[in-house]
Amino acid sequence: MREICVIGGSRYIGKRLIARLLESGDRVTAINRGSSAAPAGVRHLVADRDDENSLRAAIGSRSFDVVVDQVCYTPRQAEIAVRVFSGRTHRYVMTSTVEVYEYEHSPEPVREEAVDPLAVSVDMALPWDDATFREEHYGEGKRQAEAVFAAATEFPSVSVRVAHVLGGHDDFTGRVDHYAERIRAGEPIAVPVKNQPATYVYVEEIADFLAWTAGQEFTGPVNAHANGPLTTGDICAAIERQTGGRVEFAPVRMGETSPFSFARAYAMDNSRAAGLGYTFRHASEWLQQAVSETLAAREEVR
Template sequence: MAMEKARDVLVIGGSRYFGKRLIARLLAAGDRVTVLNRGSSAPPAGVVHLTADRDDEDALRAALGPRTFDVVVDQVCYTPRQAVIARRVFTGRTRRYVMTSTVEAYEHEDSPTLVSETAVDPLAVVVDLELPWGDPEFLDTHYGEGKRQAEAVFAAAGPEFPYTAVRVAHVLGGADDFTGRLAHYADRIRTGEPIAVPATNHPATYIHVDEIADFLFWTAGQDFTGPVNAASHDPLTTADLCAALAAHLPSGRTAFRTVEVGETSPFSFARSYGMDNSRAEKLGFAFGDARRWLPRAVAETLGKDN
């Protein structure tokens, strides 16, 4: 729903996938949108474009100048170092800070029931700024930890920095899905090559690319703070994903190979850490059912000719 009064919104990063969909929703609502990135990708028409390396605090301040914002949506905060800079730069400059976090915040959980936000309290997370956060390989293997510690930095600021961390479920859908994870399964179904899964392969929570864009747009207009889970209803298994893919790949077959130790396929999980979305629903957002949108998501990602 469009706001009655246009807002000044800054989106950090977010020029592709669900970030670009969020920007489109903000513009359609009449908001004044500024996009800040390193200049490696062009933002859509209709926005103010600022260029800076968010890891460089002086450059970030110079790019922003005296600008203030009603809302900042940070799509690319991956480390506590980045969060420290953002907290210093944006305290007093925005009325609301929305960080996109991840389901991987729960990477140490293994729960028979869906996991609520209280399972990971940012105020209880230890922040270590001395870890090699600038090393891409380290960051890649510590993605969940980087997000947890970034959340912790924002949470420690208290009321002077009103933030929310949107813990995003695994995202599916869209012809512009760049992750290659569904393609991994599709290739194996086409060739009959076995798909490696753990001995006990748990379901997981997912969200459609358009639904997470809707949720971020909605969140930008709310005033709640702290972590919030964003996931569609009804967790999906690897078999569910493969069945939806097989419907578009009639010449293939699905075979699974159980792996006791070693690397498994994406979207196969040895632990159970699907997310409970009840907090967001009680706040007023209605999620869809993953089983209903999954066929469409697969068709979008693979293309109609596959």
């Protein structure tokens, strides 16, 4: 039986990850600030992960085989985690993001080496404690957090670069709803003049992948996404089939566009994951199900 610590984990991907770990027979400890209850069957520790003393006190003398960090957004948080979990874990899995590639403008799907964490400069002087700054620099915060873990010698680590996530009745992002509301109302949907495809992942599959990664030995960054990119049109077509209505796109040269439309290529290459032994499904296999789950939950509320 493995001892696994999940930082975060009270909603969406995290609670699915915990369910899979419990099903596998792992003993799970969940750490959060206490604003949400931990899933049933886990040891719940309350701590502010931004407060080193709080985190250290909550953990006490415990140690873990693996830590899966769902909510590390800044290098400062990563630095605290390195100090606190030094000598207390054999492996650290950070949930990262496709946004680490925000400065890469390749027409081809990007591989992990496009952003080498060991080559990323870390600036602790930036106002990482400011929520607005952190949100506006989400990709940079994740990139620098990866760099801190990659440079650490206290334990081996892996950063899972997660694509845009779709699916689940508890999708809290509102992105699918954005499209559904406009399609139902016959309102135009703003997209870039040249609207690029992107890679996505089903919420159930990314939970599977994180659980699988916890049991592996590889280190470094790994891209996590379904095979086959999706366009805004693909997603809207699935919403049309669920809701009725008709999509109308309004190309704009400047200004805000809809959440799943991109003026640049936003695709990753998942061949490293495949080479390590995990094969993602094709997006076409789950897209309609993912959209149906999210919208069905909204219909129950309406």
